[in-house]
Amino acid sequence: MKQKRAHNFSAGPAALPLEVLQKAQEELVDYQGAGASIIEMSHRGPEYTEVDRQARERLSRLLGLGDDYEILFYQGGASLQFLMVPYNFNTGKTADYINTGTWSKKAIKEAKVFGDVHIAFSSEDSNFNRVPGDEELNFSGKGEYVHFTSNNTIFGTQFRNEPASDGLPLACDASSDFLSRPVDINRYGVLYAGAQKNAGPAGLTIVILRKDMLEKARSENVSSMLSYPTQVGTLFNTPPVFGVYIFNYVLEWIESKGGLEAMDRLNQQKAGILYDEIDRDDFYAGTADKASRSLMNVTFRLKDEALEKTFIEESKKAGMSGLKGHRSVGGMRASIYNACPQASVEALVEFMQEFRRTHG
Amino acid sequence: MKQKRAHNFSAGPAALPLEVLQKAQEELVDYQGAGASIIEMSHRGPEYTEVDRQARERLSRLLGLGDDYEILFYQGGASLQFLMVPYNFNTGKTADYINTGTWSKKAIKEAKVFGDVHIAFSSEDSNFNRVPGDEELNFSGKGEYVHFTSNNTIFGTQFRNEPASDGLPLACDASSDFLSRPVDINRYGVLYAGAQKNAGPAGLTIVILRKDMLEKARSENVSSMLSYPTQVGTLFNTPPVFGVYIFNYVLEWIESKGGLEAMDRLNQQKAGILYDEIDRDDFYAGTADKASRSLMNVTFRLKDEALEKTFIEESKKAGMSGLKGHRSVGGMRASIYNACPQASVEALVEFMQEFRRTHG
Numbered sequence: 001m002k003q004k005r006a007h008n009f010s011a012g013p014a015a016l017p018l019e020v021l022q023k024a025q026e027e028l029v030d031y032q033g034a035g036a037s038i039i040e041m042s043h044r045g046p047e048y049t050e051v052d053r054q055a056r057e058r059l060s061r062l063l064g065l066g067d068d069y070e071i072l073f074y075q076g077g078a079s080l081q082f083l084m085v086p087y088n089f090n091t092g093k094t095a096d097y098i099n100t101g102t103w104s105k106k107a108i109k110e111a112k113v114f115g116d117v118h119i120a121f122s123s124e125d126s127n128f129n130r131v132p133g134d135e136e137l138n139f140s141g142k143g144e145y146v147h148f149t150s151n152n153t154i155f156g157t158q159f160r161n162e163p164a165s166d167g168l169p170l171a172c173d174a175s176s177d178f179l180s181r182p183v184d185i186n187r188y189g190v191l192y193a194g195a196q197k198n199a200g201p202a203g204l205t206i207v208i209l210r211k212d213m214l215e216k217a218r219s220e221n222v223s224s225m226l227s228y229p230t231q232v233g234t235l236f237n238t239p240p241v242f243g244v245y246i247f248n249y250v251l252e253w254i255e256s257k258g259g260l261e262a263m264d265r266l267n268q269q270k271a272g273i274l275y276d277e278i279d280r281d282d283f284y285a286g287t288a289d290k291a292s293r294s295l296m297n298v299t300f301r302l303k304d305e306a307l308e309k310t311f312i313e314e315s316k317k318a319g320m321s322g323l324k325g326h327r328s329v330g331g332m333r334a335s336i337y338n339a340c341p342q343a344s345v346e347a348l349v350e351f352m353q354e355f356r357r358t359h360g
Numbered sequence: 361m362k363q364k365r366a367h368n369f370s371a372g373p374a375a376l377p378l379e380v381l382q383k384a385q386e387e388l389v390d391y392q393g394a395g396a397s398i399i400e401m402s403h404r405g406p407e408y409t410e411v412d413r414q415a416r417e418r419l420s421r422l423l424g425l426g427d428d429y430e431i432l433f434y435q436g437g438a439s440l441q442f443l444m445v446p447y448n449f450n451t452g453k454t455a456d457y458i459n460t461g462t463w464s465k466k467a468i469k470e471a472k473v474f475g476d477v478h479i480a481f482s483s484e485d486s487n488f489n490r491v492p493g494d495e496e497l498n499f500s501g502k503g504e505y506v507h508f509t510s511n512n513t514i515f516g517t518q519f520r521n522e523p524a525s526d527g528l529p530l531a532c533d534a535s536s537d538f539l540s541r542p543v544d545i546n547r548y549g550v551l552y553a554g555a556q557k558n559a560g561p562a563g564l565t566i567v568i569l570r571k572d573m574l575e576k577a578r579s580e581n582v583s584s585m586l587s588y589p590t591q592v593g594t595l596f597n598t599p600p601v602f603g604v605y606i607f608n609y610v611l612e613w614i615e616s617k618g619g620l621e622a623m624d625r626l627n628q629q630k631a632g633i634l635y636d637e638i639d640r641d642d643f644y645a646g647t648a649d650k651a652s653r654s655l656m657n658v659t660f661r662l663k664d665e666a667l668e669k670t671f672i673e674e675s676k677k678a679g680m681s682g683l684k685g686h687r688s689v690g691g692m693r694a695s696i697y698n699a700c701p702q703a704s705v706e707a708l709v710e711f712m713q714e715f716r717r718t719h720g
Contacts, residue, residue, distance in 0.1 A: 006395030010402045013601055018389070021397050025388040029381045035366030035679070037381050039561040039606075042370045042682060075435035075563060076585065079597040083585050106584070113583045196598055201399040203435055203563040203600030223473045224466070225436070225443050237439040238556055240563030241373055242602055246399075319395070322402060 007344040010322030011153050011297060011335040012176065013196040015344075020249040039242050043235055051245050058251035062260055063185050065208065070232040072207040073244050078103070078175045081192040081205060082110035085171050088217040088228050089144050089190070090115035095171075096143035098163060101128040101152035102328065103173060111147070118143060127329070128155040130289035134164040144216075145169050145189050151177035153197070154326040156299030156333065157292040162187050169213065177296050178206065179254060180338055181264035189213045195243055197296070198337045200250050204243025254338065263338050270336050270345045271295040277349045283356045287329055301331035307359055308332065318351050320344075367704040370682030371513050371657060371695040372536065373556040375704075380609040399602050403595055411605050418611035422620055423545050425568065430592040432567040433604050438463070438535045441552040441565060442470035445531050448577040448588050449504050449550070450475035455531075456503035458523060461488040461512035462688065463533060471507070478503060487689070488515040490649035494524040504576075505529050505549050511537035513557070514686040516659030516693065517652040522547050529573065537656050538566065539614060540698055541624035549573045555603055557656070558697045560610050564603025614698065623698050630696050630705045631655040637709045643716045647689055661691030667719055668692065678711050680704075 008015040031038040034047060041047050056071050065071070074080070085107075086095060094116035097108045100123055111117045118140035121132040131152070139146070146165040151158040153176040162170060162184050169189025178193035185191070189210050196202035207228075214229045224230045225237075254263060275293060278284040278300045287299040302308050308331055315323050325333040336345055368375040391398040394407060401407050416431050425431070434440070445467075446455060454476035457468045460483055471477045478500035481492040491512070499506070506525040511518040513536040522530060522544050529549025538553035545551070549570050556562035567588075574589050584590045585597075614623060635653060638644040638660045647659040662668050668691055675683050685693040696705055 004390055004393070004395045008396050008400055010396075010400065010405070013400055013403060013598065015400050016397065021389045021400075025385055028385040028388060029378070030364055033364070034681075035364045036368050036370075036681070037376065040368055040370065040373055040375050040381075043373060043562065045370075045682075075437060075600070076440065077435060077597040079585050080436065083583050110583055110585065113581055194598060196601075201602050202403065202598040203603060221473055223443050223470055225439050225470065237437040238373065238554065238562040240435075240600065241556075242561050243563060243600075321394075321396070322405075 007320040007347050008322060008340065009320060009334045009336065009344070009348070011197075011326070011333060012194075013202050014198075014335055014337050015339045016200070016246070017250065017253045017339045020246060020253055023249055024246060038245050041241075043238050043241055048241055051248050052239070055244055055248040055251060058248065058255060059206070062179065062251065062254060063183065063208070065185060068211050069185070070209045070211060070214070072209065072228070072231055073239050074205045074207050074231070075203060075240050077202075077205055078173050078192055078194040079106065081173065081207060082107040083113070084226055084228065085145075085147065085190055085192075086111035086114040087226050089171070089213060091144070091216075091218045093142055093144050094118050094140050096120045096140050096146045096166070096168070098132065098137065098146065098148040099124060100131050100149055100157060101155045103152065103154075103175070104149045107147060107149070107173060120146065128152060128157065129287060130292035131157050131159050132163065137164055139166040141166070143168055145171040147171040147173075149173045151294050151296050153297050153335070154328050156286075156288045156294045156297045156329070158294035158296065169210065176337075177294075179260060179263065180267050180296060182260045195247055197335075198339070200243050200247035203240045204247055206247070266342070267295045267336070267338065270340065270342050271298060273342075273345055273349055274298045274334060274336065277352050283360050284352065287331065296335060296337055298334045298336060299325055299329055299331065305331070310359070311355060314355065315351060318347075320348060320351065367680040367707050368682060368700065369680060369694045369696065369704070369708070371557075371686070371693060372554075373562050374558075374695055374697050375699045376560070376606070377610065377613045377699045380606060380613055383609055384606060398605050401601075403598050403601055408601055411608050412599070415604055415608040415611060418608065418615060419566070422539065422611065422614060423543065423568070425545060428571050429545070430569045430571060430574070432569065432588070432591055433599050434565045434567050434591070435563060435600050437562075437565055438533050438552055438554040439466065441533065441567060442467040443473070444586055444588065445505075445507065445550055445552075446471040446474040447586050449531070449573060451504070451576075451578045453502055453504050454478050454500050456480045456500050456506045456526070456528065458492065458497065458506065458508040459484060460491050460509055460517060461515045463512065463514075463535070464509045467507060467509070467533060480506065488512060488517065489647060490652040491517050491519050492523065497524055499526040501526070503528055505531040507531040507533075509533045511654050511656050513657050513695070514688050516646075516648045516654045516657045516689070518654035518656065529570065536697075537654075539620060539623065540627050540656060542620045555607055557695075558699070560603050560607035563600045564607055566607070610699075626702070627655045627696070627698065630700065630702050631658060633702075633705055633709055634658045634694060634696065637712050643720050644712065647691065656695060656697055658694045658696060659685055659689055659691065661685075664719075665691070670719070671715060674715065675711060678707075680708060680711065
């Protein structure tokens with residue numbers, strides 16, 4: 001089996017644990033001796049049913065989900081949830097949204113199609129270089145929920161903790177820091193995440209719903225596909241089998257490493273090494289406010305911006321991929337999700353030091 | 361590499377070509393020497409961009425798609441299209457639906473959420489054992505499109521050709537016979553298919569749209585995720601990378617076998633062998649009207665229904681999976697999509713003959 005691995009800093013789809021890929025490779029043609037691939041089997045058959053059960057059990061254990069929560073394995077990405085959350089829950093009043101970046105804006109745009117939206121905070125004026133402190137949140141006082149993006153992939157910012165929510169349930173797009181640390185799950189009415197950062201391949205979205213929310217969901221003249229109450233507890237249509245299958249192995253891998261507390265420690269450590277290097281002198285500069293810095297997406301620039309193209313080119317030659325920053329921010333971005341090994345971060349730091357010596 | 365293969369008659373997710381699975385297995389950890397899996401790479405990077413390009417090119421070639429058609433690789437299954445088709449195209453008038461089974465009914469239910477629906481035909485009274493002849497279609501005379509389900513997976517029926525449509529564009533759920541034969545593509549305004557029968561793994565939906573339809577699509581206060589005009593020609597959100605990747609190899613496999621005409625010949629041959637056995641005497645009986653019989657899903661019962669459980673059990677022991685019929689029809693169903701080899705059909709026929717000898 002080939003073991004050549006690039007240092008993969010892709011923002012998503014992103015690095016997966018090598019052990020997970022190897023297991024999937026081993027089973028891809030013949031799933032555990034069944035004479036067929038898991039992707040060739042009925043989603044109602046015993047093999048997939050067991051995969052689905054394991055994934056739910058592991059996810060519940062990791063997040064500490066009680067009986068008051070439902071889990072949906074869905075398709076359509078977080079983008080479909082931008083629409084489903086307001087379609088189900090913003091049914092007459094208004095919803096409060098915290099605007100901290102491109103994905104927040106998309107969520108807000110979709111929400112406006114279905115109801116009133118109140119913007120409780122926006123950092124758009126400073127090119128989304130930070131997330132708010134609780135004291136900066138200005139609630140409508142009549143919202144159904146408070147929506148936030150826990151980690152902003154593009155701008156390299158992240159909420160350290162759940163924001164205040166005026167007593168309302170939180171609705172969260174957690175796509176890019178899902179399962180990277182423990183969360184205070186009871187504060188969430190709905191938490192959703194596209195799998196392709198920390199959890200699995202693109203094409204699976206995990207949606208976690210508090211049951212009391214379902215009672216308030218839109219129920220008249222409702223589209224079955226868009227209705228959470230119709231979708232929970234059943235396989236309404238064929239789920240993204242391969243995605244759930246890989247996700248289950250990723251969950252197993254997280255548990256084997258010690259769970260979300262351990263992920264958090266590792267992620268703090270990895271990001272710490274990288275931010276230390278960025279802060280060493282003014283050759284590099286982080287783009288996000290220090291208090292808002294993301295542990296998942298480390299965005300930085302060169303003091304001499306003209307050198308950035310060279311940095312990207314030379315990093316590729318050094319076996320590092322995905323370091324080009326998003327055009328909204330420019331510069332560089334190292335995405336260092338759960339499955340990005342510390343060795344890759346160390347290799348990047350070494351490369352940065354060498355680059356400083358050569359070009360500084 | 362293990363080569364043990366079951367005779368897989370699953371209705372979906374279903375058998376894939378062994379060559380495709382083996383290729384994917386080989387590349388799963390290290391995609392063509394890149395040091396990462398294709399599922400770990402950015403959907404905007406060169407590797408996936410090339411996969412996407414190849415898949416579009418091959419699909420266009422196979423279906424004879426001209427510049428007047430757009431292709432979408434989507435998530436959400438055919439079920440999301442049940443909603444998107446009327447959301448986009450039934451914007452004020454009505455839409456004509458042909459009701460030939462469970463999936464038609466679901467499409468109709470979703471369409472009613474967004475506009476008026478006219479039922480041009482229904483075979484529900486005879487438990488959906490047939491599809492209509494053109495002379496049985498009763499159009500509204502004011503529809504936006506005519507929707508039909510080209511193959512009814514559960515009831516084992518299939519349209520031989522595209523139905524009449526009163527001069528309107530056809531809208532088709534082709535999930536279970538997509539790419540199994542040539543189609544008269546210019547009659548379709550929109551054709552969509554979940555990949556998990558003939559085209560790839562669950563989680564990818566292929567949508568083919570005639571450009572003139574896009575000009576008529578809903579455009580005011582429209583959800584971006586549900587809007588075809590917003591989705592075409594761009595990667596609005598992360599596509600189901602693994603699904604498109606496998607789909608591309610399935611298309612390559614279809615081309616290597618001679619294209620859709622060759623698929624059609626093979627499918628006719630496979631189904632012919634099986635229906636001949638069913639019709640040999642009255643020990644077995646097909647459930648669909650002969651003129652409506654599907655080449656994809658062969659549904660049949662035993663004259664002595666009490667023996668059906670034994671049939672299923674013994675078939676499993678003989679290395680055959682997925683033969684239990686859907687509860688709406690009972691009995692047996694052999695799903696023999698493109699990738700089901702003729703050898704599996706011959707093995708089934710041999711088993712049926714042996715079963716007749718033993719239990720007849």
